Amino acid sequence: ISQKEEQARAIAARHQFALSTQxxxxxxxxxxxxxxxxxxIYWTLKPAAEAGGPGAEFQTPITEVMGDVELAIGVFCxxxxxxxxxxxxxxxxxxxxxxxxxxxxxxxxxxxxxxRCLAGDPFxxxxxxxxxxxxxxxxxxxxxxTRIQLPGSNELQACFHDYEADAKRRLQLGQLSPGEYVRLxxxxxxxxxxxxxxxxxxxxxxxxxxxxxxxxxxVVEGWPLDWMYPHLTPHNLVMKLNRKPLDMIPAQEIQADxxxxxxxx
Numbered sequence: 001i002s003q004k005e006e007q008a009r010a011i012a013a014r015h016q017f018a019l020s021t022q023x024x025x026x027x028x029x030x031x032x033x034x035x036x037x038x039x040x041i042y043w044t045l046k047p048a049a050e051a052g053g054p055g056a057e058f059q060t061p062i063t064e065v066m067g068d069v070e071l072a073i074g075v076f077c078x079x080x081x082x083x084x085x086x087x088x089x090x091x092x093x094x095x096x097x098x099x100x101x102x103x104x105x106x107x108x109x110x111x112x113x114x115x116r117c118l119a120g121d122p123f124x125x126x127x128x129x130x131x132x133x134x135x136x137x138x139x140x141x142x143x144x145x146t147r148i149q150l151p152g153s154n155e156l157q158a159c160f161h162d163y164e165a166d167a168k169r170r171l172q173l174g175q176l177s178p179g180e181y182v183r184l185x186x187x188x189x190x191x192x193x194x195x196x197x198x199x200x201x202x203x204x205x206x207x208x209x210x211x212x213x214x215x216x217x218x219v220v221e222g223w224p225l226d227w228m229y230p231h232l233t234p235h236n237l238v239m240k241l242n243r244k245p246l247d248m249i250p251a252q253e254i255q256a257d258x259x260x261x262x263x264x265x
Contacts, residue, residue: 001030001069003117008065011142017056026066035073042070050133061139064130071110087237088115091220092123094236099216100124100148102205102241108220124148128221131156131204132197149211151204159203164189167196198223209241217241236260 005027012019022041029038048055049063057063076084088111095101095112101123103109109127116123124144130136137150151159167182168189176182179195202225209217219228220238230245234257 001027001073004065004069005031007142008062011060011062011065012057015056015060019062020055020057023057023062023066027069030069030073035077039070039074039077042066061135061142064133064135064139068110068113071106072114075107075110084111087111091237092116094238095123095218096216097122098124099218100126100208100212101238102126102128102217102219102221104128104219104221104223108238124215126208128201128205128219128225129198129223131201148215149208151207151211155207156204159200159207163196163200163203164191167191167199194223198225201225202227213243234260 008019008023008027022045026038026041026045029035029041045063045066047053049058052058075088078084084107087107091108092112092115101112103112103125104127109125109129112123113125116125124147126140127136134153134156137156140148140150167176167180168184170176171182171184171189177195177199179193180199181191181193181196183190205225206227217240218235218238219225219232219241221228228241231242232239233242233246233249233253234240
């Protein structure tokens with residue numbers, strides 16, 4: 001939490017403003033173990049941040065920094081701290097140095113992000129659920145610099161337009177996914193809902209996958225990302241995202257997975 005507070009202060013200093021009282025209260029409450037108070041402050045600020053509300057902080061990735069703290073303390077509040085920590089360590093210990101990890105659940109983002117700081121920055125955590133917010137990429141660039149390749153604004157726009165074109169085609173063919181809300185208004189595509197958003201996020205994740213060909217990738221996700229299916233094999237608590245699609249999961253991978261879960265259970 002202290003490391004994240006320093007990151008927030010550094011971002012504020014670069015943009016030449018001081019952290020607001022609410023943000024300072026958030027970090028103080030989190031460091032003192034007052035998780036409920038810290039989470040209430042975060043969720044009070046989050047709607048204004050998402051709407052691009054007034055205040056210099058909302059134009060920077062500071063709320064993303066706070067979000068990682070909120071996720072971590074939130075996960076610890078949901079269970080016995082020692083068991084939560086064991087879960088996090090089991091997950092992070094299975095990730096090889098230098099890999100990129102798509103953390104698409106609360107625990108899948110919050111725990112690895114917290115523990116990687118303590119372990120000396122051995123791997124890179126990105127949250128595919130946040131790709132629609134450009135500030136998430138500002139946050140990742142602030143965190144990782146140029147060590148991993150991230151999509152620029154033109155590539156993000158291309159993902160959105162590619163999805164629009166594909167959604168329009170599937171709408172006309174009656175092939176939309178359940179919960180995927182797409183309609184045409186005067187020839188223009190209108191989309192809404194979590195399913196459509198995650199399909200755009202999936203395309204963005206694929207761009208990151210392709211822009212970092214020399215890195216291994218691993219993923220945990222609460223939503224299906226269709227393009228990943230042929231690339232996935234089990235890897236302990238998460239999935240490995242193989243560089244090339246597979247016709248089937250190799251027998252040795254299945255045996256290793258069975259051995260892992262037999263030991264864990």
